[in-house]
Amino acid sequence: MQDRGDKPERRSRKGRRPRRRICFFCVDKIETVDYKEVGKxxxxxxxxxxxxxxxxxxxxxxxxxxxxxxxxRARHVALLPFTVNE
Structure with a gap:
């Protein structure tokens, strides 16, 4: 058996988990997402x-x-780009 003294001990990550984000559509009580609302x-x-x-x-x-x-859908109707032109 080998001596494991040469490896540093792993430290557990301390800190809080980031808070779960709340669904924007549920908060605003939006039933369906419309493809024509490009801003959203x-x-x-x-x-x-x-x-x-x-x-x-x-x-x-x-x-x-x-x-x-x-x-x-918005991509197919050309409201949103598929990729960015460089």
């Missing part, structure tokens, strides 16, 4: 054009699915 949809897209994941956007599962479909 832009908040959930990165500057590269990717859709933000649920853990980052803070949406509930139901509204995240609707949001994803709305963003994809």
């Amino acid at each position: 949809l832009r908040k959930y897209i990165t500057e590269r054009g990717k859709i933000l994941p649920r853990r980052v956007s803070g949406c509930c599962a139901k509204h995240q699915r609707q949001l994803t479909n709305a963003i994809k």
